[in-house]
Amino acid sequence: MPNRLARELAELRGRLLDMATIVAEQFTDAVDALLDRDLERAEAVMARDQEVDAIELEVDKYCERILARHQPVATDLRTLLTVEKINTDLERIGDHCRNLARNTEHVTEAPGVLDSIKLREMSATARRMLDDAKQAFLDRDVELARRIPELDDEVDRLHHENFRTLVDYIRAHPEHAEAAAHLITASKALERISDHSTNIAKSVVFLIEGVDLRHPDVQSQAAGDGHNAE
16 A cells, blocks of 8 residues: 555646746747747647646546545655645646746737846746656755755846836837736736746745745744743
8 A cells, every 4th residue: 555655646746847847938938029029839838728627637536546545644745745736836837838828929018128128037037946846846956946946036126127128118118008908917927927937936845844935924923822821
């Protein structure tokens, strides 16, 4: 039974990595479609979103079967919980890639607006986060996982800079307000992708060390309340 459980968990991890590879391809294609104003590639990204959704459901069902069949505990249970969390984050990243691609047709109407913002730099950092998160999970590299949230600060900074630049652009070029508004949406999608990559990194830390890095302020408050109750 333990060998069978280990084998099924390995298969589950492999399927999750397949999903991560597809999502990374979606990300590259969505960004390239937007920056190159390639409508055909954008359509392909949106069509592929169903493939990601199908794998999400497959992974969820696989997790349910393992839980029901083996009732895992300790490290095996933590692996299962981590896979479920990462599965959700990858599916959300796929959704944001689809949203990125959707904005392509609107940007073609005002191609010059792309030159006014740092979408390329932002997408490069967000992609590095996604790649590092996948690698940290694959290699069980907790040090790499812990470094990923630091990059999120850079993506947030670029998003806020893009937002301010595009608001000013809309004031100066009201005739291109719709295209600029869609680029605000695209910048936000990249910011959300980096957030989900951060979530994956934190899940890897939880998998390896059993430490939950989410919502530290809430956890500190809860710990304080617990001490007070004593």
